[in-house]
Amino acid sequence: MSLLPIVTLPDEKTLREVSKPVAGIDSHVKKLWDDMLETMYRAPGIGLAAIQVGVPQRLLVIDLSKDGEVKLPLFVANPEITWESDARSDYEEGCLSIPEYYEMVTRPAEVKLRYLNRQGEHAEMHATGLLATCLQHEIDHLNGVLFIDHISRLKRERVIKKFQKAQKLGKL
Numbered sequence: 001m002s003l004l005p006i007v008t009l010p011d012e013k014t015l016r017e018v019s020k021p022v023a024g025i026d027s028h029v030k031k032l033w034d035d036m037l038e039t040m041y042r043a044p045g046i047g048l049a050a051i052q053v054g055v056p057q058r059l060l061v062i063d064l065s066k067d068g069e070v071k072l073p074l075f076v077a078n079p080e081i082t083w084e085s086d087a088r089s090d091y092e093e094g095c096l097s098i099p100e101y102y103e104m105v106t107r108p109a110e111v112k113l114r115y116l117n118r119q120g121e122h123a124e125m126h127a128t129g130l131l132a133t134c135l136q137h138e139i140d141h142l143n144g145v146l147f148i149d150h151i152s153r154l155k156r157e158r159v160i161k162k163f164q165k166a167q168k169l170g171k172l
């Protein structure tokens with residue numbers, strides 16, 4: 001496994017790209033998933049989409065296990081949300097592509113999705129709690145959407161400017 005560089009703001013060109021479905025699960029997809037997982041653990045983070053390492057394919061990794069617990073990686077390809085609850089929940093979200101920035105985001109509290117699992121089989125999931133939020137955050141990435149798109153325009157513009165300025169100053 002190898003660590004991959006994570007794309008961050010202000011590189012919106014990459015982060016705004018819409019990722020393409022994978023044709024199936026082959027050794028290349030598995031290798032990418034493994035590298036993404038390693039990269040995510042190292043960051044550390046709880047979710048990562050392939051576009052965050054510059055690959056525009058509809059692939060995610062998630063692991064919500066806590067430090068010191070047995071790792072529980074979830075590998076997801078071509079996810080499609082088929083249902084979302086009317087009930088909403090708020091979580092303070094962050095993103096490895098927007099380091100050190102956190103904001104409350106409101107999303108459906110539960111979702112159902114269809115996806116391809118690591119074995120290349122069609123699978124379904126009913127996600128609640130943090131998993132539901134994390135899945136929606138990562139699926140957003142596949143559509144070029146960032147969590148800051150769910151907050152006020154003023155806050156969004158402020159954080160984007162902050163990263164543009166940091167880049168100009170050579171701090172990124």
Ligand code: NI
Pocket residue numbers: 094095096097137138141
């Ligand atoms: Ni993210």
